[in-house]
Amino acid sequence: MNDLFEIARSGLLAAQQKSTVTSNNVANADTPGYSRERVNLEPAFETVNGVSKGLGVKTGEVVRMRDTLVDKQLKIKNNELGGLNTRSKVYNQLEALMITGSGNDLDKNISDLFNSFSDLANNPQESNLRNVVLSKAKTLVNKFHSMSSGMDQIQQSTKNEIGSVIDKVNSLLKDLSNTNTSIAQSSAVNKSDNTSKDLQTQKLSELSKLVDFTTSTDQTGALQIRIGGMLVLNGSDVSTIKEEVAKPGDKINLRLNNGKLLDVNNGQLAAGLNMVNNVIPDLKNNLNTLSAKLVQKVNQVHISGYGLADNVQRNFFDPTDTTAANITINPDILNHPENIAASSVAGEAGNNNNALNMVNLRDQSVIKNGTFYQNALALISKPGTTLSTVNSDIETTQSAQHMLQNQQDNVSGVNLDEELSNLIKFQNAYQASAKVIAAGKQMYDTLLNIA
Amino acid sequence: MEVFEETEDLSLLTNSVKDLIDGYEQAETLLESQIKAVVSNDSEAMNQLISTQLDHYEKLSKLEGIFRNYLSDAYGKVDSKETQPKLSRLLKFYQGKAGRLSAMRLDLIGKVEGVKTLSLRLLDLLKFAQDLNVDTLKAIMTAVGKHDVHYDQHGKTGNSSLAHLSIDQKG
Numbered sequence: 001m002n003d004l005f006e007i008a009r010s011g012l013l014a015a016q017q018k019s020t021v022t023s024n025n026v027a028n029a030d031t032p033g034y035s036r037e038r039v040n041l042e043p044a045f046e047t048v049n050g051v052s053k054g055l056g057v058k059t060g061e062v063v064r065m066r067d068t069l070v071d072k073q074l075k076i077k078n079n080e081l082g083g084l085n086t087r088s089k090v091y092n093q094l095e096a097l098m099i100t101g102s103g104n105d106l107d108k109n110i111s112d113l114f115n116s117f118s119d120l121a122n123n124p125q126e127s128n129l130r131n132v133v134l135s136k137a138k139t140l141v142n143k144f145h146s147m148s149s150g151m152d153q154i155q156q157s158t159k160n161e162i163g164s165v166i167d168k169v170n171s172l173l174k175d176l177s178n179t180n181t182s183i184a185q186s187s188a189v190n191k192s193d194n195t196s197k198d199l200q201t202q203k204l205s206e207l208s209k210l211v212d213f214t215t216s217t218d219q220t221g222a223l224q225i226r227i228g229g230m231l232v233l234n235g236s237d238v239s240t241i242k243e244e245v246a247k248p249g250d251k252i253n254l255r256l257n258n259g260k261l262l263d264v265n266n267g268q269l270a271a272g273l274n275m276v277n278n279v280i281p282d283l284k285n286n287l288n289t290l291s292a293k294l295v296q297k298v299n300q301v302h303i304s305g306y307g308l309a310d311n312v313q314r315n316f317f318d319p320t321d322t323t324a325a326n327i328t329i330n331p332d333i334l335n336h337p338e339n340i341a342a343s344s345v346a347g348e349a350g351n352n353n354n355a356l357n358m359v360n361l362r363d364q365s366v367i368k369n370g371t372f373y374q375n376a377l378a379l380i381s382k383p384g385t386t387l388s389t390v391n392s393d394i395e396t397t398q399s400a401q402h403m404l405q406n407q408q409d410n411v412s413g414v415n416l417d418e419e420l421s422n423l424i425k426f427q428n429a430y431q432a433s434a435k436v437i438a439a440g441k442q443m444y445d446t447l448l449n450i451a
Numbered sequence: 452m453e454v455f456e457e458t459e460d461l462s463l464l465t466n467s468v469k470d471l472i473d474g475y476e477q478a479e480t481l482l483e484s485q486i487k488a489v490v491s492n493d494s495e496a497m498n499q500l501i502s503t504q505l506d507h508y509e510k511l512s513k514l515e516g517i518f519r520n521y522l523s524d525a526y527g528k529v530d531s532k533e534t535q536p537k538l539s540r541l542l543k544f545y546q547g548k549a550g551r552l553s554a555m556r557l558d559l560i561g562k563v564e565g566v567k568t569l570s571l572r573l574l575d576l577l578k579f580a581q582d583l584n585v586d587t588l589k590a591i592m593t594a595v596g597k598h599d600v601h602y603d604q605h606g607k608t609g610n611s612s613l614a615h616l617s618i619d620q621k622g
Contacts, residue, residue, distance in 0.1 A: 018492060022587055022591075023587055023590050023591070026590070026591045416591065419591065420588065420591060423584050423587055423588050423591075424588070425494050426492065426494050426580070426584055427581060427584045427585070427588075428494075429494040429497040429498055429501075430489070430497075430577045430580050430581045430584070431577075431581065432497075432498070432501050433485060433489070433497055433500075433501055433573070433577055434574055434577040434578070434581070436501050436504050436505060436508075437482075437485075437504070437570050437573050437574055437577070438570075438574060439508065440478075440504075440508055440566075440570055441567065441570060443508065443511060443512065443515070444563050444564075444566060444567040444570070445567075446515070447471070447515055447559075447563050448560065448563055448564070448567075449537075450518075450519065450522065450535075450536065450537055450538060451537075451538050451539070451556055451559055451560050451563070
């Protein structure tokens with residue numbers, strides 16, 4: 001009979017704990033990151049003289065319902081999506097810089113300059129047409145300037161973003177170190193700290209958007225994190241990350257506070273670094289090559305001709321600094337439209353040969369992508385083309401991520417209807433049992449009466 | 452009072468008591484299984500055991516009928532005036548010459564009382580589990596702002612409390 005009391009007592013405790021866990025599940029049904037919990041009920045045994053006998057049930061660990069495989073896949077998708085979103089954001093800015101709604105873009109500005117020389121060739125003495133050539137040249141120079149400074153601004157804002165991403169990574173690593181400590185403390189007294197584990201999952205999910213990493217657990221069950229193979233979290237020990245630039249204009253590197261260089265391959269941080277270190281500099285190089293080539297080729301033609309006023313041969317652009325940021329029109333031309341060299345012979349005002357040579361330049365293949373116009377078009381359309389691919393990848397990845405999230409929600413999410421239907425199912429079983437047991441009571445009394 | 456010797460008729464009665472003891476031993480095992488099913492929240496096992504329990508009640512009832520018949524027969528031999536036969540009173544006519552039956556009677560009483568106590572404990576446990584369940588259901592309904600829908604006899608709906616969740620109960 002004592003065994004019976006033991007069984008009943010353990011049953012009451014189990015039922016109480018199960019009820020508490022159900023209530024907790026319901027209370028947290030709409031808490032982001034909360035994982036449904038379940039009490040593991042284990043049969044209790046006592047062994048006397050080698051014979052086991054049941055003592056009811058004991059409440060085991062309160063476990064979190066999560067699919068760790070789906071968590072791993074979600075981490076990968078978060079990581080990809082983090083990188084893609086950063087790339088999309090920067091390419092969006094670059095596209096807006098290079099392709100304006102008005103259509104007044106670099107390709108058109110280049111065409112306009114050569115077309116103005118074509119108009120001048122029709123009437124080389126006409127001062128209005130010379131002013132138009134200057135106006136188109138100024139517009140083109142301004143476009144080079146604005147594109148160059150725009151790229152600088154985008155590069156700087158992306159650098160700032162990298163700084164804030166690094167701060168976030170460091171802060172998350174610190175948070176994860178704290179959850180490691182809480183989990184270890186609970187583990188030391190054989191308790192499961194599911195709240196900290198949920199927090200850990202949430203922080204890992206946030207971290208996976210920022211940077212690619214691998215996780216493992218040490219002998220004590222504490223989480224270890226490696227970024228680029230480097231151990232950055234070990235129990236409560238955290239290595240912080242900082243950015244480093246050897247000298248202005250150099251690439252940004254990442255270094256741990258223990259002095260080791262850090263490599264990142266995916267996530268927001270890696271994508272940001274790739275944009276700042278590679279993509280934007282490449283675009284700037286292309287723009288600078290285009291401006292330098294334009295200065296060189298236009299000057300080459302211009303210096304071989306003559307203006308209306310004298311016999312002096314002049315450059316059209318200032319040849320001292322040909323970068324897109326600093327390209328300028330020769331002041332002798334800028335302030336004196338009559339010095340535009342339309343003629344190939346000094347003193348022949350009606351000669352248009354040099355202007356025609358300039359027009360011919362429009363159709364010459366000058367750089368690897370062909371004419372100036374074709375190179376300008378290739379340059380300004382590159383961010384848009386890449387953006388389209390990136391956005392398409394975002395859609396695909398987001399769809400996969402949603403599917404995985406739904407899978408995880410099916411396991412971890414709290415289904416109120418399920419919790420309620422379980423309780424009602426038990427309620428019905430309890431009531432039916434009680435009715436049957438109560439029915440036996442009269443039979444026992446009758447028998448005791450005649451025995 | 453005349454002292455009777457143990458006869459063959461009495462041995463039939465003894466056998467029926469033995470069958471009842473076996474039946475109550477099985478009842479005890481069944482109740483223990485039910486307690487285990489309740490404490491381990493195994494609603495499937497609970498439902499299966501309800502039907503086994505009902506079958507077993509039927510069996511116990513039959514065994515009790517057989518016992519009652521043999522008891523009446525035995526009474527007919529010793530004292531036909533008795534209208535309400537009772538085993539303890541019957542044994543007095545044998546004055547210690549039906550020792551085996553006497554011991555088995557005590558055994559049977561012990562078994563029946565044990566099963567009765569076990570039943571009361573199980574009822575307490577079920578009552579506790581039901582109360583706890585209703586409290587949890589109420590807490591869930593309050594937490595999520597849900598109300599179960601009650602349909603009246605005219606098919607109209609309205610919100611009601613959870614009181615009627617104790618289905619199939621009077622009051």
